[in-house]
Amino acid sequence: MSHVADPSPVLDKAPAPALRGPAARPVSRLLHRRVWLRLTLLLSAPLAWMILVYVVALAALLITSLWSVDSLSSEIDRTWTLDNFRTLWESDVYRRVTIRTVSVALAVTVIDVAIALPIAFYMAKVASPRARRMLVVAVLTPLWASYLVKVFAWRIVLSEGGLADWSGIGSPGYGLTAVIITQSYIWLPYVILPIFAALERVPDSLLEAAGDLGAPSPMVLRSIVLPLLVPGIVAGAIFSFSLTLGDYITVNIVGGANQMLGNLVFVNAGAANNLPLAAAIAMIPIVVMLVMLTAIRRTGALENI
Amino acid sequence: MTLSTTAKRLLAAVTFGVLALIYLPLLVVVANSVNSNESMTWPPDHLTFEWWQRAWHSAGARDALLTSLEVGAVATGIALVLGTLLAMALQRYSFFGKNTVNLLVILPIALPGVVTGIALNNGFRGILGIDLTLWTIVIAHATFCIVTVFNNVQARLRRMGTSLEEASADLGAGVFTTFRLVTLPQLRSALLAGGMLAFALSFDEIIVTTFTAGDGATTLPIWILNNMFRPNQAPVVNVVAVVLIVFSIIPVWLAQRLSSDVDAVR
Secondary structure (H helix, E strand, O other): OOOOOOOOHHHHHOOOOOOHHHHOOHHHHHHHHOHHHHHHHHHHHHHHHHHHHHHHHHHHHHHHOOOEEOOOOOOEEOOOOOHHHHHHHHOHHHHHHHHHHHHHHHHHHHHHHHHHHHHHHHHHHHOOHHHHHHHHHHHHHHHHOOHHHHHHHHHHHOOOOOHHHHHOOOOOOOOHHHHHHHHHHHHHHHHHHHHHHHHHOOOHHHHHHHHHOOOOHHHHHHHHHHHHHHHHHHHHHHHHHHHHHOOOHHHHHHOOOOOOHHHHHHHHHOOOOOHHHHHHHHHHHHHHHHHHHHHHHHHOOHHHO | OOOOHHHHHHHHHHHHHHHHHHHHHHHHHHHHOOEOOOOOOOOOOOEOOHHHHHHHOOHHHHHHHHHHHHHHHHHHHHHHHHHHHHHHHHHHOOOOOHHHHHHHHHHHHHOOHHHHHHHHHHHHHHHHOOOOOHHHHHHHHHHHHHHHHHHHHHHHHHHHOOHHHHHHHHOOOOHHHHHHHHHHHHHHHHHHHHHHHHHHHHHHOOHHHHHHOOOOOOOHHHHHHHHHOOOOOHHHHHHHHHHHHHHHHHHHHHHHHHHHHHHHHO
C-alpha cells in the first residue's frame, strides 16, 4: 500500500520492490502495482449496492410517478401521464397538507435552533471542562433512547389526565401543537451537537481580543460568534427540517386527526394501492429539500459543513 | 468578552432547565411502568408490578425483539463491509466522480424518511415485483447504515495517515498482509463505533421499516407502534419502553469508554 494517497503514473509503473514477500504472491503484487485495480476492487461492491438498491429505486420512483393505476383492474398502467401531478396541483387536500408539513418542519427547526444556541454556548464557552463532558453525555443519552419511546412518552405526558394536565400548565391535547412539541424534543440533540461542535472550534482568544478591543458582549456575539456558527446552525437546521419533513409516525401518535405528507404517501402505497400517486406525492418533500438546499447554497454556508 | 454573572446564570438556568425537560418525559414513562392505573393518568395511584410480569411473558414483544436483533446484526454486518471498502476508496484515492459517490452515501439518510421508504417500497414491489419480507427490511437498513460506518472509518483513516502502511509495504508485506496486520488493528475502535451506531440506527428505525416490512416481519418498533393504541397492551408497551431507555445508556457508556481509550493513546 505504498504511495497510495496520490498515485502518480511514474511511481505506478515502477517495479515492485524486489523483496522476498511480494514476489511470492502474484495477486498481492499485481494489486500493489495497479492502483486502478485496487480502486476498482474497493469500489465495486459498495457502489453496486448503492446504485442497484438506491439510485435505481429513486429513478424508478420518478418514473412510477408518471404512470397511473387502472381503476378497474387496479394494475399499474405503464403509459406516460402527468395526471398524478395534475391531481396534486389541483386538489386542495395536497396543497393544505404540504403547507402544513412544511410549516411544522419550519416551526420545529426555528424552535430547536433557538433552544440549542444558548445551551451549546453554555456548554462550549461557560461550563468548566468537567461540566462540559457531563453535559455532552447528558445531551447525547436521549439521542440513543428509542424514537418511539420518546413519542410514546409525550403521548402519555399530553394525554387526558396526564402530567401536563395535572401540573396545571394544561395539555394542548393531541394535535399539531403536540406534533411540534414532540418533534422539537426528538430532534433537539441533532441541532445542539453541530452548533456545539462549531462553537468549540471558535478560539477563546478571539472572544477575548474582541473584548479587549472594547466590543461589548452583544456585539461580540453578533459580529464574531454568530458568523462562525453559521455552518453549525445550517447543519442542525437541515437535520431537523429534513427529519421532520419525512416523519409521519409522530403525527399518527400525538397529532389527532391531522395528516402530514408521509401519511398520504403511506396510505397510497398501502391501503389505497396507488403506488404511482404515492410516488408523485413523495416528489413534494424531495422538491422542498432541493429548494431549501439551493437557497442555503446561495448563502455559501454549505461549503463549510 | 466577559459575560456578566447574570448572563452566565441565565445561560446555566436555560441549559439545566431544558435538560430537565428532556429527561422528564422519560422519567414519566419509567414511573408509569409501575402505575396500577391502566389509562396511565398522573400521578400514579398504586404501585404494581403486573405490567412487568405481563411484559416478561409477552411472546409478541420477545419475538419482535429477536427479529430486531437479527435485522440489526445482518444490516450492520453488510454496512461494516461496504462502509469500510468505500471509506478506504474515498480517503486513499482520488478519482473522477468522487464527490458524487460521497453524496450518494449520505443520500439515504439525508433525504426525508418517507422518500427513502417509498422509493424502496416501489422498487421492491412495483419494479422488481417481489413480496416484502424480513430481507427487504435488512436491505433497506443496510443501505442507510453504510454512512455511519463510512464516516467513522474515513475519519480514522484521515488521522492515521499512510506512513505505517508505507513502512509495511517497504518492509515487504503484501497488500492483504498490510491490511490485516497494519490497517485493520488501527481501524478497530472506529469499526466498533460505526458498527454500534449502525446497529442502533437499524434497531430504532421505524419510518423506512414500515415501508419495507412484509406481513409477518415485526421488528420491535413495529410491535410498539401496533400495540401502543390498544388500551390493554399500552402498559406492556410502557414496560418495553423502560427497558429500551435502560438499554440506551449502554452505547453512551461504551462510547465514553472508547473515546477515553483514544485519549489515552494520544
